[in-house]
Structure formats: C-alpha cells, structure tokens
Amino acid sequence: MLDMFLSPWVYSPVIIILAALLALGCTKGYIHMLQLESYQLPGYFRWFKQNDNKLYTATLLVALPAAIVDAAYTFLRNQLPDASAWWGYAVSAVLVVSALIFMSQQKKQPAKKLLVYTARVKRLVAAIVVLEALVLAAATVVMYFYNAPAIFLALRLALYALVLLMPFWVALAAAVMQPIERAIAKKYFKEAQRNILENEALIRIGITGSYGKTSTKFILGTILGEKYRVLVTPSSYNTPMGVTRVIREQLMPDHEVFIAEMGARHVGDIKEMCELVKPMHGLLTSIGPQHLETFGSIENVAATKYELMEALPENGIAIFPDDGAHCTRLYTTTEGLDKALFGVDEGEGRLVWAKDLSFGPEGSRFTLCTQDGQEEECTTQLLGRHNVQNIVGCAAMALKLGLTLQEIAKGIAKVEPVEHRLQLIPGANGVTVIDDAFNANPAGARMAMEVLGQFPGRHIVITPGMVELGEQETKLNRAFGEQMASAADIAILVGEKRTRPIVEGLLAQKFDEDNIKVVANLEEATQLLGTLTRAGDVVLFENDLPDNYNE
Template sequence: MMAKFLLILSLSFFWLARELKIALFYLYLWQLKEYHLGRFYDHFRTEKSKRLIFHPLKIAKILLFLIYICFFFFPTIAFLLNSLWLFSLLIIYGLEAVVFLKDVFRKTLKKPTLTIKTVFLGLVVISALGSGLILAKVVFPNDFQKFLLTLLVLDIFSPFLISLLVISFQPLTIIWQKSIIEKAKRKRAQFKNLVVIGITGSYGKTSTKEFLATILSQKLNVLRTKEHQNSEMGISRCVLDELNENHQVFVVEMGAYGVGGIKLLADIVKPQIGIVTGINEQHLALFGTMENLISAEGGQELIESLPKNGVVILNGNSQLVMSNFRFLALDLKSQIFCSTKEKMDIWAEDIKTEKDRLSFRIVSKDGQAANFKVNLVGRQDVENILLTAGGAKELGFTLEEIARAAERIKPDQGALKLLKGSGGVDLIDSTYSANTNGVLAALDHLKLWSGKKIIIMPCLIELGSVSIEAHRQIGKKIAEVCDLGVITTQDKFAEIKEEAVRLGMNPNNILSLEDPREIWEKIKGFCQEGNVLLLEGRVPPEILAKAQEP
C-alpha cells in the first residue's frame, strides 16, 4: 500500500513538473509572438518546432496510450505488460522532471516576461492543470491505472489545451485593449501643438527612432517609444504613462503584422511627419502578399494617414520604396527621398567605414552640407542617419546642427554592437533582430577585418514564398566573406549551404549545429585577436555569454 502511495506521489510530482515546464514554454511562445495567431502558427513551420511536436518522448506517450487502449481488448496482454507500462510511464516523467529541474538550476528554462497578462494566464493555466490532477483522483479514487491514463491524456493534449485557454481569453483582452487605446487617443488629442513623427518599415525602425530622438533632444523636449514598444498597446501605454505637456516632439516606432495595423497606430498618435525606412520581405508570411505588406509596414497606411500639410521621408536606396512611391502623386506638403547611391533630396557622399565608426558628408538640395562623424558600426546606419536628418530638417535644424548632435549618438543605439570577446576576438552582437537586409549588411561589415571571419545565426522566419531565395542570398554572402558559418536551425540550411558551396566554400566550413556546447567547441579556436565573430539573430544565449567571457 505504501509503495503504491509513493508511486502515485512520485508520478504526480513528475507530471506536475513536466506540465509546469510546458505551460511556461507555451506562455513564453505566445508572448514572444505577441499573441498573434498567424505568427504563432508560422513558428510551427520551422524544423525545430516540428521536432518539438514529434519529439521521441511525445511519440512514446502516444504509444503508451494506444497500448493501454489495447489492454481493454486483450486482457492477457494487460496482465503481462501492466508493470512494464507503469514502469515506462514513471521513467518518461522522471526524465522530464530531471530536465525541468536542470533547466531551472541552469537558468535556461524558457518562461514569459512577467506582465499582468502573463501572470493572469499563468494562474489560469496552472489552476486548470491542477484541477485536472485533482479531478482525475476524484473520478478514479481506487483505479490507479485510469488515474494515470487521465494524466497521460492531459499531458499529450496540454499544448493544445494551454493554447486554447490563451485564445479563449483573447476577446476579453481585445475589449481591454480597445479601452486602453481609446484612453490613449483622448489623451493624445489634448496636445494640440505636439509634433508626432511616425517611423515604419521592414528594417531600421528602431535605430532611426533612437538616432532621431537623440538629435532632436539637443534643442527640444522629446518623448520616444521604448524598446519593443511599437504595437498598439505599447504605444498606447507610452502615451498614457509618459506623455506630458512638456513634450514638444513624440517619436514613434510603428510595427504591424497585418493590413490596417499601421493605420490603427496612426489613428492613436496622429503623426504629421512619416518616415519609411525601407521595404523588404520580412513578415511576408504574415501579410500573405507584398501588396498587403507594402500597405502596412511598407508605409502606405502611414502616408495616407498624414495630414495635407504633412511630410513623408523615404529611403531612396530601397527598390520597393522607389517603385511604389517615387512617382506617386501624394496630397502632402512634401515628400523627401534620401539616398547613399544617387543625388536625391538629401544624399550622402564620401562615405568612409571603419570597424567602429562612420564618417560621411550629407548634402541637401537646398544647398546645405555638413560632415558627419558617428560612433556606429556598419555602413547601413548611414541610411538611417539620412532619414534622421530629413526629419530634423523639417523641425528647423540645419545640417551643421544635426552633424554636431549626431556625435552624441551612442554605439549601442545602432543595430550592430562591437564588443571585445573571449580570447580577444572582436564580437559583433546583432542579436536584437534579424532580416535579410540586416544580415547582408552585417556580413559586408566583416570585410574590414583581415583575420578569420565567423558567423553564427539561425535561419530567418516569416519570409513566406521568398524564403528560399533570401537564404540563397545569405549563403552567397557567407561564401564571399566568411571562413566559417554556423547555422543554428535546420529550416533553410540546405539552401544556405548549397549556395555557399556552389560559390567555392568548403562544405566542412558551413555547418548546422544546434547544441550550444557543440557550437562553442567549433568556434572557440577562432576566438583570438584579429578575428571577428558575428552573432546574428536569436542565437543560443549560452553562446552570447561564452563569447563575451574574458
């Protein structure tokens, strides 16, 4: 009797540990994907997520469930295999509990950032799972095996049940969000003289926002949206919590994952100046078509939301921007094109790129010109500075004033951060986000080093129908620049490697590795003075930590 009690107690503890881990992971994933069903679904198209669904232990549990069903029809088999069935279940849940505890102690457990919403959903999910455990014991007080079978079924379907709970509360969330948005709109409407600058695009939004806010702050009182605060809720919270009568300018980063998303943000903050940083295929899988993407994150909705005395500033280096907006008759005060390639309304020339700084000259059609020196990593930031200059000029800054203010821009405000890593290697941290243009620009920057060049990156996601071609471009650039490429996910590794090898890269130097320990063993010999290591996108955090060790 005591042995049976201990077995039930052990299995219940192991089961709860497993369910707590899976609950935290799915709450983390839903939060990471901003509770957007399309982004959540797209995540499960990746090879890593497919392996999660078809994990060997998951398959083993399904087999144990099917074997138990067979017990009803074949009592003899049940008599012979019953003990083995129980022992197998105990081993599986015991292993998962050990993994859970190991993740807790190593601080590698994936869990959501604490917010009111995640705490509420966490309590709901944990209550539901705990209720399932108690209900199973109440319904089958003396039937040990049916009790365990109930726990097994709950476990197999727990990802679906957790996601269903999250989705079921979305209507309440939407009602609450609408209330917050309406409050933000009313508050914004009180500031009649506030100048709002909206920034959207497929890439470069955050850097442009940071640069512009820093420059304008030299003469004006500026509010900017914080990191990852580019959605309707983030922007609304910024308005409600931080906007006050002392602010003269509000610089707003705007992101969206569907048609109408940027229009919604524009309706909240009412921008008079819009900046479109560039368009590529990032998030195409969510928008469905390029027309939808261009409508929202591509800037069309922002432009259409500007008043008749409004101004739009566009990146003339972006082919998609030029093809969609250059010859479009806009009912605005002016549209300003910026470029590093040709003389437009504002352009850059004499660009000199060093490892940790940029120098260039900006010229505008009105005859102004100024020399710029900024402590930023990567030529791509010249485009962002040009867009920033366009915005500052509209608020009365001269190019000379902008150039002086730009000297106050900090290196960590750019997308690439140059650090000194383990063994003296130069470490470029580009883990904030990843898109095709950003990856290619970062790889181009590696050419400034004469030593060995290494990149570690996952495959890009949410690229839709252009994913194969985008990864072929990355493979081509890796072959052109790098001595070693480590790709941490499988999704489009074949395309990257095929293109890299086709262009002459040694197949042994373009690898797919997921285990952080294997990755570190492969790259640690390269960590020495004169070499450079690029960490691009969501690489394993253990690698970032190891690479920064003295």
C-alpha cells in the same frame, strides 16, 4: 494507513490532483512560445508544427509513464492484492521521476529571452487552472456516483490525456481569454489615446519600414534632442500594447516630441498603431521581403507600411527613401502631404543625401548634403552604409522640423550604436566582434557583409540564417551564402536544416568546404569559436533566432 491511501476513494483523487499539477507544470514552455508569438494562435501552431520536438518529448515523458504504471497498478491490485502497496509507491515514484525528467529537459534548453510573467500571462495561467478545476470537479462527481475501478481508471487516464494534449490545452485557454484580453487592451488603448492628445503642441512622429525602424527612431530621437525634449519608445516596443504602455507610463506634459516605432506582421497593423498615436509626420525606412509568412506578398508589405502616410493630416511631413522601387513609387503617388525623398547618394529630387562615405573600426564618416547646397562633415559610431541611409532619412525629417545642418551634425555625432545592430565590441585576445545578432534581413545581411569586408584580418561569420521570409526563404538564404563567400574566411552555421541553403550558396562560390562548420546551437558555436580565433580576427554574429525557431 497505507490501505486507506490505496482505497480508490482516496487514491484516485490524489492521482488526479498530481496529474493536474504536472499538467499545469507542463504549460510553462508552451506559454513561453505563445508569448514569443505575440499570443497569436496561428503563429503558435505554426511554431508547434515546424519546431516543436524536445519540449513535447519532455511532456510525453511526464504523462506516458504515469499513465502506464497507473493502469498496471489498477489491474494488478485486483490480481495480486499482496503487491498493491508496492504498486502504489511505484505510481508516486514514476510521477516524481517523470517531473524531474521534464525539468531537466527544460534546463537543457536555456531560453535566450525568458518568459515574462506579465499580467496577461498570469491571467492565462489562471484560465488554465480554472479549466483543469472544471475537469477535476467533473471527475470527482462521476467517481462518487459510480463505484467501479474501470471508471476510476478512465477518469485518471483522461487527466493524463490532458497532459499529452497540453499544447492544445494552452491554446484553448488562450482562445477562451481572447475576448477578455481584447476588452482590457481596448480600455488601456482608449486611456493612452486620451493621454497623447491632451498635449496639443506635442509633435507626434511615426516610423515604419521592413528594416531599420529601431535604429532610425533612436537616431532621430538623438538628433531632435538638439532642439526638443523627446520621448522615444524604448527597445523594440512597436506593438499597440507596447506603445500604449509607454504613453501611459512615460509620456509627460513637458515632452515636445513623441517618436513611435510601428511594427507590423499583418495588413492593418500600422493602421491600428496610427489610431493610437495619431501621427502628424511619418518616416518610411524601407520596404522588403520581411514577414512574408504572414503578409503573403511584397505588395501587401508596401500597402501596410503606407498606412502610416495615409493616416497623416493634410500637410503632414512624409519622408521616403529613394529606393527606385516600392518606396519611390509610394512617394510619387502621395498627394496632400509635405513629402521628401532621401538617399545615400545624390539623386534627382532628393532633399538630403550623403557623399564621401568611409567606414572603419572607429565608425563612419561622410558629408551630409542638402538640396539647397549646404554641406556638413559628419562622424558617427555607427557602421555600415545602411546606417548612413537611416541617418540621412532622419536628417531629412529634422530639416523639415526646423533644425539647422550644424545641429543635425552635432546630434549625429552623439548617436550610439543600438545593441545587437552592427555593434562594435572589443573582444578578448585581440579579436574584434561585430554584433549584428538582432533580426537579420536580406538588406541588412548584405550590408553586414560589406562592413565585414572593410575590416583587416581574418573574417569569421556566425549565423543561423534568416527566417519569416515565406516561400523566398530558401532562395534568399542561398543568396546570403553567396554574399558571405566574398567576405568571410570561416562560416559557422547554427542549425543543420535551416542553414542548408547557405551552405549551397557558399559552395556555389567555391568557398572552402573545410571552412564551413555546422553546429547545433549558439553554445556549440561559441565553444568552436574559442578553438579557431587568433589575434587580429574579426567575428561577425549575424542574427540570433529566438527560442521559437530552435530546430
């Protein structure tokens, strides 16, 4: 029985199939990263170049030992026939051990956002299986035409090479599937377009900006809920396929307002979103140095965000923040729309603003003022000046849509903090936690430091810094460190390489070097935190990088 198994005609196909199965198993981590990069191959390869190390090492641990033992077995079975059975067992053992090592490496890196087995992921896996099957079929055909041990070995090593090149194997399958995915997306896109236009009375609002989109859409949805039945895209759904799914599955005939968050990483992304949503009104939250790796310049960011206003119909409502920079300039050059400016403080030409701001552990208080002299006291659970800015922008849109100032104030009081965005969480043992772990940006980080500074007690900041800031990333993270020095007593920095500029900024402001703690990951940061905190401390979690930015 053993001799029959060790025959090349049986042994070689078995080894090839085992290698193919292991190769397929190795794809999970790479498919996960591809999903986190929104299936964009440039972003996937950028991640692989900048961040991949442990995953690829684990892949090598699967393929290299198996290939080495297999080559040794093929050679020695001709030299030492009596030992051939032991080498056959050795090959199987190494394959199993390699697979176990790979799985253990995967478990050591628990994902913050798990791979979601969507229909697209399943199609991608099917494509990988088909491509592997083609290679396996070709190998089988060659083996039965050429009866030579060298041919068997070469074919098996080719399969091992597929494992070693697995990151590119996944990319090839993704590239092959792109035309199919575009066709599927187009079909659903057209269906969603028809659905959203069926209700002619539906008020369609688009919200975009470099920062604050998600918070702003929920604030606006809550305020407009005082008068209308509103559907807001959930969570951080801000891509064409995400919004398409919401329209197809959740939009009902009795909805009166639909609010869509519109995200962008490339020029033209907002234009595509507008082709889907057909917005009647638009609200711009901000323009800043976000996603500069893909946009290239702040001018491209501004042009892309303005695609929302360009898509509005004549006399559509266009709301702009008066930032004295890009947003104000876009407001000034806009014609043919019912436009309005807003800001936190009173300013010339502003439709609505806030005054008498105060912040504390219970939230924020301010007076909402309008251009025609109305005023209304407002309270909210939200923390920070930038959240008040978002509320004021939503108030401007609500006023334009016919709500009274009293209705707006009532809605503001009902607004709940968005998860991981300056969310106040009572901690254990008298420790207060401020969770601002979602997608930190320069403006938001600055505001978070301002909020932290207004709390009593000792201040501890845990952060990995900011990403996707292009050539400005080092400069902006250093500035972040300088700002942190004025608000924090202890800085726990996650990731040695990425946080070096933050350390430089802290030290430039004479921050106590003994109070700078650098750890490898969030798990280590949490463990360290448990040894440092005491009653009365305030802990700020500022940003939490996704898995594709792990060092």
